[in-house]
Amino acid sequence: MNLKQLSDMLDLSQTTVSRALNGYPEVNEDTRRRVADAAKRHGYRPNPSARRLATGKAGMIGYVMPTGAAVDIDPHFVEFLSGLGDYARGHELDLVLSPTAADEEETTYRRVVANKQVDAVYVSSPRPADRRVTLLNQLGIPFIVHGRSEGLGFDYPFMDIDNEAAFHDAARLLIQLGHAKVGLINGDIGQTFAIFRERGVRRALAASGLTLAAERVRSVAMTEENGFRASMSLLQGNAPPTAILCSSLIMALGAVRAIRDLGLTIPGDVSLIAHDDVFPWLKPENFSVPLTTTRSSIRAAGSRIAERLAAKLSGLETEPRGEVWPVDLVVRGSIAGAKT
Amino acid sequence: MNLKQLSDMLDLSQTTVSRALNGYPEVNEDTRRRVADAAKRHGYRPNPSARRLATGKAGMIGYVMPTGAAVDIDPHFVEFLSGLGDYARGHELDLVLSPTAADEEETTYRRVVANKQVDAVYVSSPRPADRRVTLLNQLGIPFIVHGRSEGLGFDYPFMDIDNEAAFHDAARLLIQLGHAKVGLINGDIGQTFAIFRERGVRRALAASGLTLAAERVRSVAMTEENGFRASMSLLQGNAPPTAILCSSLIMALGAVRAIRDLGLTIPGDVSLIAHDDVFPWLKPENFSVPLTTTRSSIRAAGSRIAERLAAKLSGLETEPRGEVWPVDLVVRGSIAGAKT
DNA sequence: AGAGGACCTCAAAGCGCTTTGGCTATTCAT
DNA sequence: ATGAATAGCCAAAGCGCTTTGAGGTCCTCT
Numbered sequence: 001m002n003l004k005q006l007s008d009m010l011d012l013s014q015t016t017v018s019r020a021l022n023g024y025p026e027v028n029e030d031t032r033r034r035v036a037d038a039a040k041r042h043g044y045r046p047n048p049s050a051r052r053l054a055t056g057k058a059g060m061i062g063y064v065m066p067t068g069a070a071v072d073i074d075p076h077f078v079e080f081l082s083g084l085g086d087y088a089r090g091h092e093l094d095l096v097l098s099p100t101a102a103d104e105e106e107t108t109y110r111r112v113v114a115n116k117q118v119d120a121v122y123v124s125s126p127r128p129a130d131r132r133v134t135l136l137n138q139l140g141i142p143f144i145v146h147g148r149s150e151g152l153g154f155d156y157p158f159m160d161i162d163n164e165a166a167f168h169d170a171a172r173l174l175i176q177l178g179h180a181k182v183g184l185i186n187g188d189i190g191q192t193f194a195i196f197r198e199r200g201v202r203r204a205l206a207a208s209g210l211t212l213a214a215e216r217v218r219s220v221a222m223t224e225e226n227g228f229r230a231s232m233s234l235l236q237g238n239a240p241p242t243a244i245l246c247s248s249l250i251m252a253l254g255a256v257r258a259i260r261d262l263g264l265t266i267p268g269d270v271s272l273i274a275h276d277d278v279f280p281w282l283k284p285e286n287f288s289v290p291l292t293t294t295r296s297s298i299r300a301a302g303s304r305i306a307e308r309l310a311a312k313l314s315g316l317e318t319e320p321r322g323e324v325w326p327v328d329l330v331v332r333g334s335i336a337g338a339k340t
Numbered sequence: 341m342n343l344k345q346l347s348d349m350l351d352l353s354q355t356t357v358s359r360a361l362n363g364y365p366e367v368n369e370d371t372r373r374r375v376a377d378a379a380k381r382h383g384y385r386p387n388p389s390a391r392r393l394a395t396g397k398a399g400m401i402g403y404v405m406p407t408g409a410a411v412d413i414d415p416h417f418v419e420f421l422s423g424l425g426d427y428a429r430g431h432e433l434d435l436v437l438s439p440t441a442a443d444e445e446e447t448t449y450r451r452v453v454a455n456k457q458v459d460a461v462y463v464s465s466p467r468p469a470d471r472r473v474t475l476l477n478q479l480g481i482p483f484i485v486h487g488r489s490e491g492l493g494f495d496y497p498f499m500d501i502d503n504e505a506a507f508h509d510a511a512r513l514l515i516q517l518g519h520a521k522v523g524l525i526n527g528d529i530g531q532t533f534a535i536f537r538e539r540g541v542r543r544a545l546a547a548s549g550l551t552l553a554a555e556r557v558r559s560v561a562m563t564e565e566n567g568f569r570a571s572m573s574l575l576q577g578n579a580p581p582t583a584i585l586c587s588s589l590i591m592a593l594g595a596v597r598a599i600r601d602l603g604l605t606i607p608g609d610v611s612l613i614a615h616d617d618v619f620p621w622l623k624p625e626n627f628s629v630p631l632t633t634t635r636s637s638i639r640a641a642g643s644r645i646a647e648r649l650a651a652k653l654s655g656l657e658t659e660p661r662g663e664v665w666p667v668d669l670v671v672r673g674s675i676a677g678a679k680t
Numbered sequence: 681a682g683a684g685g686a687c688c689t690c691a692a693a694g695c696g697c698t699t700t701g702g703c704t705a706t707t708c709a710t
Numbered sequence: 711a712t713g714a715a716t717a718g719c720c721a722a723a724g725c726g727c728t729t730t731g732a733g734g735t736c737c738t739c740t
Contacts, residue, residue, distance in 0.1 A: 002726055013690045018728060028688060049396070049453045052727035053389045053695050060436070067425030072620040078418045084440030085407030089448075094457070096400070100426030108429075117434070137374040223621040233577040249623050253593070257628055281563040281590050288597055327607045342696055353720045360699060368718060390696035393725050684740080700723080705714075707726080 010038055021046070021336030029243070030173040052116075060094045061309045064109055064132075066102045074222065076277055076298050080146070083302025087103035087241050093310055106135060107321035113139045119222075120312045121241045122146060122305060126158075127190050143311040144305055148192050148322070157312075163193050166327035167200035167245060170273045173292075174243040174327065175208050179271060183241030184212065185230045185251055194247065197198070197275075202243060216241050220251075235262055235270070243271035244337050248263025249282055252291060267336035284331040290332035296325065341384045346532045350378055350538055352437050360384070368437065392456075400434045402458030404472075412450070412564065415590070416609075416617055416638050420464070420486070423642020430478045433650055446475060453479045461650045462486060462645055466498075466532050482652040488532050495660040497652075499645050503533050505636040506667035507540030507585060510613045512584040519611060523581030524552065525570045525591055529559035534587065535653055539587060556581050560591075566595025575602055575610070582678045583611035589622055592631060607676035609632035616670075630672035636665065 007017040012035070020027045020035035027035075038044075044314075048270075052058055069075065084095060096118050100108035109132065112118060120142040123132055130149040145158040149296045156237050174182055180207035184201050187194045198219075202212050212240055215237055218230035227246065231254060234241055247250045252274035268274050276284050276293035284291035347357040350376070360367045360375035367375075378384075392398055407413065417539075424435060436458050442446035449472065452458060462484040463472055470489040473496055485498040507524075514522055524541050527534045527676050542552050548567055557568035567586065571594060574581055586592045591616035606612050606629045616624050616633035624631035644663075651657035 001728080003728095004726075014727080016689055019689095022728085026688065031688080045454065047393075047726050048457065049389065050399075050462070050695090051728075052692080053387075053393045053697085055724080056389075056695080058389075065421070065425055069426070071422075073418050073422045073425075075415045075418050075621060077421075078413050078415050080411045081406055081417075081437070082411070084406055085413075085437075086409075089439040089441050089444075091409055092451070093439075094437070097421070097425075097435040098436060099427050099429040099435070104429075108723045111432070115386070117388065181578045182377075192621070201592075225621075225623060225626050228626065253622075258630070279415075281415060282593075283565060286565050286568065286597075288595070289602070309408075312677070328447055329642055343698095344696075354697080355721080356719055359719090362698085366718060371718080387696050390725090393694080393727085394698040396725080441695075518686080681740100683738100683740085686733080686736085691731095692732080694728085696725105698724085701721095701722080703718105705716100705718085706715105707714100710714085710716085 001042050001235040003044075006035075006042065006044050007037060009042075010035060018089050037122070043327050048307050053153070053211055055118055058116055058118050059313065060096050060097045060118045061306075061313070062098060062112050062121040063124075064105055064112065064121065065097050066105060067099045068102050068285060071102055071274070072221070075279070077124070077227035079279060079298045080276060080302040083297075083299035083304075084306040086299070086303045087306035087310070091310055093306065093313075105132060105207050109135055109139070114220045122309060125167070126192050128192055128195065129181075141289050142309075143255050146301060146305055148190060148196075156321045157307065157308070157317075157322065159301060159325075160193075161296045161301070161322045162328050163327070164200035166329070168204045168277065169200075169329050170245055170292075171201040171204035171333075172207070174245070174273065174335065175210065175270060177243075177271065177335060178340070179241075179243040180210055180338070181216065181239060181241045181243070182210075182212065183216040183234045183244040184215065185234070185244060185246045185255065186216070186217065186219045187222050187228060191270045194219060197245075197247060205271045213239060215239055217257030222248040223251050223277070224254040224257075228258045229254070231255040231258035232262070234309045235259070235264070236244070241270070243335070246272065246274040247277055249274055249279065249284060249291070249293075252284075252287070253282075256287060256289075266334050269339075271334060271338075273337040284330070285332060287334070291331045291334045293330050301325070341382050341556060342387065343384075343594070345381065346375075346379060346384050349382075350375060375645050379514040387434070391447045395456060396456055397653075398456055398458050399610050400436050400458045401453050401646075401653070402436045402438060402461040403464075404445055404452065404461065405437050405439050406444050406445060407439045408629070411442055414559070415619070417464070419617060419619060419638045420642040423637075423639035423644075424646040425642075426639070427643045427646035431650055433646065433653075441561050447480070449475055453481050460484070460649050462649060468508065468532055468535065470532075473550075476478065483650070484648055486645055487586065488536075488640060490532060490535075495662070497648070497657070497662065499638045499641060499648065499663045499665075500533075501641070501665045501667050503536035503667070504540035505542070506615065506669070507537040507635070509540075509667075509669050510585055510632075511541040511544035512547070514585070514611060514613065514675065515550065515634045516546060517675060517680070519581075520550055520678070521556065521579060521581045521583070521585040523556040523574045524549075524558070525574070525584060525586045525595065526557065526559045527562050527565060527587045537585075537587060550637075553579060555579055562588040563584075564590050564597075567591030568598045571595040571598035572602070575599070575604070581610070583613070586612065586614040589614055589616055589619065589624060589631070589633075592624075592627070593622075596627060596629075603611060606674050609679075611675040611678075620642040624670070625672060627674070629674045632672045633670050635668045635670050641665070644661045
């Protein structure tokens with residue numbers, strides 16, 4: 001059933017039927033009802049391809065996904081997707097993933113925009129002065145950044161958690177417990193979230209006249225193995241920390257293993273706090289010693305971003321608003337006072 | 341630059357230009373070259389929306405993604421996506437994710453097909469007599485199943501690993517080491533992969549006159565916590581196994597924790613083998629006791645499926661072929677002879 | 681009574697491509 | 711030399727929608 005058939009059936013023009021269905025004002029309410037009824041009864045659905053060609057709108061959101069032998073999409077992405085789906089289903093909102101080689105992201109963005117494949121895009125894992133953000137801003141396609149960039153010189157829409165405050169508060173707690181030597185196992189320092197976290201830790205230490213020695217910081221891709229190695233090298237170094245902050249639960253697994261391998265205990269010898277993105281399949285309370293965490297559901301973030309993207313599609317959200325969520329600090333058994 | 345402008349510029353009809361670009365035979369080779377040159381020089385790219393409307397082909401592949409409060413997309417999906425991306429980038433092949441409530445999958449499939457949003461779809465986590473497969477078969481859209489269904493009564497295209505053989509071989513190895521009481525911590529038994537794995541274990545045991553007691557089997561969602569609980573209940577039951585087979589590395593984390601909590605050792609008291617889907621962020625060789633695994637890269641599978649889907653789009657693959665990959669058994673320190 | 685709005689509706693022109701059916705040379709066999 | 715076959719190209723008709731520009735009715739006000 002297409003528009004022509006439907007309008008013939010109703011003895012109306014295609015124009016009127018189209019307008020009735022799309023809520024234009026110049027249609028009599030009676031007519032509109034009649035049309036809506038008939039449409040529903042005959043299961044008429046406008047052909048999206050045709051609509052797309054006519055309007056230039058795709059009704060989908062996009063994500064340019066870097067892949068490649070050297071690139072591992074991180075498991076957080078799946079939680080993000082779950083959240084996105086939570087909102088998007090029920091709104092018939094689809095997501096287009098455009099895989100790309102890491103060094104061709106810009107080309108891919110241009111292609112996606114030129115082809116009008118999607119009406120808005122979502123950007124993840126931003127870096128300072130992220131070129132993608134600049135590009136999208138130039139291209140004029142609506143977008144939202146999950147996380148934040150820095151030093152861009154213009155406003156852009158983002159949704160981030162307060163990484164700095166989270167790690168500040170966590171570090172302050174450790175300091176209050178008497179820890180002066182705090183170690184940080186961070187994610188890739190090229191990404192803004194890691195920068196903010198480090199900044200938070202530094203600020204907390206500075207407030208007590210302490211500093212974060214470079215030798216107590218590691219910035220690595222967030223795998224269990226890297227968590228292990230980083231912990232090993234921290235604890236076996238010449239200035240071993242008595243407390244460790246860790247940027248992910250997965251790295252914390254490695255940290256726990258390292259601490260145990262060295263014959264140390266948590267929290268007796270080493271206190272441990274990690275950031276928890278809230279995975280259903282790995283929970284901090286189930287660690288051998290329940291883990292104190294800074295917690296923020298990445299799934300909830302995904303849902304919120306989908307909501308805002310949808311608002312952009314329908315023209316409801318238009319200014320480049322930034323949104324920052326506070327992060328919970330959840331205390332569990334993995335921290336204790338520093339040995340004196 | 342659109343087709344009309346390009347053809348005007350070349351003093352050719354749109355027909356000829358279109359045909360030249362799409363490789364139709366009724367174009368002189370000289371003309372074709374001339375057209376191709378001009379197209380490249382002016383950066384002409386056919387408008388996908390227009391092409392879509394005219395041909396009914398979208399040039400994209402689809403995935404109907406169940407979500408909802410009760411649904412956790414599992415972390416394997418991200419690895420699968422990586423693999424898919426490995427192939428798809430470089431082919432300008434995009435993936436459309438259509439989120440759906442779990443109880444409306446069928447509706448969503450129908451919508452996606454009716455809208456011609458995609459030319460082929462990929463189906464994951466199949467169950468026996470999976471209704472999605474029946475539906476897609478009826479709807480006549482090309483598709484590929486990652487995994488297998490059973491008892492469908494018709495052939496369909498799939499790509500699966502040999503779960504039965506993998507777990508058969510793993511169980512046989514344990515038996516050869518003298519284990520008579522083998523436990524199985526499986527995934528959701530509603531899914532075919534879990535059924536095949538259990539079948540493999542049973543067959544191996546049967547070959548030695550042993551059986552897999554129901555009380556030594558657990559079928560649960562694959563989380564660390566469930567791995568822990570299942571292990572606890574197995575080892576504290578009235579017929580504790582001396583060896584455990586585990587359907588995922590994540591559950592194996594929980595198993596290791598349970599075994600340790602009970603004051604038992606690996607492999608002294610309990611031998612452990614798990615299936616490894618090859619995550620970059622969690623490796624069996626880095627477990628406190630390196631884990632023996634059945635290994636199969638889910639990322640490689642993703643890549644292969646993308647390749648076959650692309651073949652379907654271009655009409656190269658047409659018969660409903662099934663493809664089964666063998667699985668490696670990688671022996672590491674987590675298994676030993678049974679205590680006598 | 682006639683002008684001016686308000687309110688509805690319509691025909692037709694896009695959107696940019698593919699594909700059908702036909703036309704004109706040229707080549708080939710007879 | 712003639713008819714058929716073939717190669718190469720074109721005009722125009724879709725694909726199914728949205729949107730523009732143009733009426734046509736009916737009511738109200740002066």
